[in-house]
Amino acid sequence: MLIAAPHLAAESRTCAPLQGPRDWSVSFTVKGPAADGEVSPADGRRVGDIRQTVDVWMGRHGLTHLRYEVLVVVSELVTNAVKHAAGPGCGSVSVTQRFAGGLLRTEVRDTGSEQPRMQSPAPDCESGRGLSIVSALTEELGGRWGFDQTSRTTWCEIPANPQVATITVS
Template sequence: MPETWDYTLYIPNDPRAVTVCRRTLRLILTLHGLTGLVDTAELLATELVSNAVRHTKGPAALRVRRSPEGMVWIGAWDTDPAPPDPPRPLEQVIELEEGRGLGLVMACAELWGWQPSARFGDRGKYVWCELGVA
């Protein structure tokens, strides 16, 4: 059975927090010997956290955990309880600067979704994805 762990990084609503999350995620995965996932995980976490910071006004959080099944789960929490807009296929948004985040998540992750969740006393949601450990 693989080692399980769970980290949560609470961040302010500040675009600079995206870089803090990306670097923290890289450190977590490296220290747990999962360097093969770092590039894809950083890309997906950047998209998820960027959406949380860009589209809401409150605090946010990055959560990263490894399940007993060996999957790496990456989630971004924000203060908007509404579901995210459905992702558009990458071929429709590849040239755009914005609007491709969930398309990238859908294309690169084994599984993705969203769920309502409260933090900081606020209603909100997690938008999450899972990566298999090769």
């Protein structure tokens, strides 16, 4: 099955099926952050396009019960990749999802030069919490996340039927 992100310009995307009908991948070029460090509007739209593609793909594979959490994780990972894919000029980002063996695996790779790292931003900072959000959501769902030391690939695995802890407040 081939699923393409609907609004990615044809010249800036490559979308191909992977090993089976429950896998998909998309790659696209990004311009990189503006001088103020913010994601450009065009690159920001790509994050929304990927989120929309993931939402459709999850619906087709009966994973709608994980929709909210996975869409937040994907948004955070893709936003980080878009933001750090390149310095001045352009870079590329690729997103891959696989559903096999009861696990949903998401991988986001970019062409940046530094490894991702968790930050401890001040309470009034508007950014710097993405990987903390990814960590909290995947842990809550009984999953795990990390990054490949040899590439710029950040990944997470979430069980399709997570055992979510229930907290009772009395």
